[in-house]
Amino acid sequence: MPISSSSRNTVDEIFSEAPHDDQPDKPQADELSPVWVVIPAAGVGKRMQADRPKQYLSLLGKTVLEHTLQCFMQHPKVAGVVLVVQAGDPYWAELKPTLQTGKPLHIAKGGKERADSVFNGLQMLQNTLNIPNDTWVLVHDAARPCVTQAEITQLLVGVQRDPQSVGGLLALPVRDTMKRQQAPNSNQQDVLVSHTESREGLWHALTPQMFRLGLLVDALGQALASQQTITDEASAIEWHGFSPLLIEGLSSNLKITRPADLDLATFFLKN
Helix, strand or coil: CCCCCCCCCCHHHHEEEEEEEECHHHHHHHCCCCCCEEEECCCCCCCHHHCCCCCCECCCEEEHHHHHHHHHHHCEEEECCCCCCCCHHHHHHHHHHHCCCCCCEEEEEECCHHHHHHHHHHHHHHHCCCCCCCCCEEEECCCCCCCCCHHHHHHHHHHHCCCCCCCCEEEEEEECCEEECCCCCCCCCCCCCEEECCCCEEEEEEEEEEEEEHHHHHHHHHHHHCCCCCHHHHHHHHHHHCCCCCEEEECCCCCCHHHHHHHHHHHHHHH
16 A cells, blocks of 8 residues: 555554455554664764754754654654664753653664664663563664654554564665766766666665564674674665565655755655
């Protein structure tokens, strides 16, 4: 069942849109297992060229981070959130007293890279909060404030419909023609095309990404110990020998990376 670009449906509304007998293996709304969420928010966002990390930039009267937190805190299947921030983050210290989350919000210390921060958040779930290893965990970028509850539910349904599923991630099929650039040349300032890559079977990875706590801790921990390049949770799971599900998300679920992205995010949140 596709989700329209304007959809911000609740869990119950999504399940009521189509007859259940068309998909007898689809879990019902009340059968979805609760999930915990880890949100890495320790990055500095150098490409934004702003006076503060991008997760603390203003977006429609709130910070980017507040929009992201609000979507997950309001989802009925989210049990709680672990937010990962840098130690001594002054912007978080300023924002924290103003937040009213309504659900548990725990703070973990950020690491050197995103993968390290995620691992720290997972370890807090496992070792400090004693969350069982078979619990589903979502990991979501703090700088993706336009994620919808409909997308979150779509991911929960897609992964939990198969009891043997290793997990999955929101993603988008590549629609544009993909160009590979030539290797940089010290005597050449322009960026030139090397060749055209086939887009067949290529997807843009989004977040949230959803895996069981124990598996993700093992996969990410071993990958980091082996000094593997881990750009998202799915890449750690792939390196561990598994194939996550691809669940189609929305193009509005953009990651704020450059100044123009704030204008796009403003448009999507307004509409």
